[in-house]
Amino acid sequence: MVIRKLHINEDPPMDLLLLADPSRILVEEYIKRGECYVAESDGQIIGVYVLLPTRPETVELVNIAVIKTRHGKGLGKQLVIDAINVAKSKGYRTIEVGTGNSSIGQIALYQKCGFRITGVEIDFFIRHYSEAIFENGIQCRDMVRLSQDL
Numbered sequence: 001m002v003i004r005k006l007h008i009n010e011d012p013p014m015d016l017l018l019l020a021d022p023s024r025i026l027v028e029e030y031i032k033r034g035e036c037y038v039a040e041s042d043g044q045i046i047g048v049y050v051l052l053p054t055r056p057e058t059v060e061l062v063n064i065a066v067i068k069t070r071h072g073k074g075l076g077k078q079l080v081i082d083a084i085n086v087a088k089s090k091g092y093r094t095i096e097v098g099t100g101n102s103s104i105g106q107i108a109l110y111q112k113c114g115f116r117i118t119g120v121e122i123d124f125f126i127r128h129y130s131e132a133i134f135e136n137g138i139q140c141r142d143m144v145r146l147s148q149d150l
Contacts, residue, residue: 001046001075003082006036013038016048020065023129030062037086039066039079046070049079051086057093076106080113088150096147100125100133100140107144115146 006012017027030052039047049064061083066075087095097115099106111117124143125133133140 001039001041003037003039006038012036013045013048016065017063020063034062047075047079049083051083059087059092059095061095061097076109077113080109093150094147095150098143098145100135101142101144102135102138102140104136110146115148117144118147119145
């Protein structure tokens, strides 16, 4: 597997990006402002993440997704670690990530990769998404914010 930055004229893997964030409008907006990285295996894109500069010396991991056939095989962790290393190499001092209150596996993954919970944005997904989102039998309402010093 190789993780690389998306080429300038290459279309981002929207099907994967929309697995992590169902709002095409929001995904298209942050893709324009951020940097998209893809994981490839045997010529197929199997994972993706997007880094978005938010403030001086701070970058946010705004999207991370893995194709369903590769879930549970450690690829998500490899992508998070790669994002952390890319952020460090670019001179960022802090990396942040936000995920839904219903994203139990993702919250655990980020903490395993060194992120700490820094806050909760109440009703974020209610305000910013027109359709209700459910994961793990829980309505996704709040954004759990996590951060890591680099």
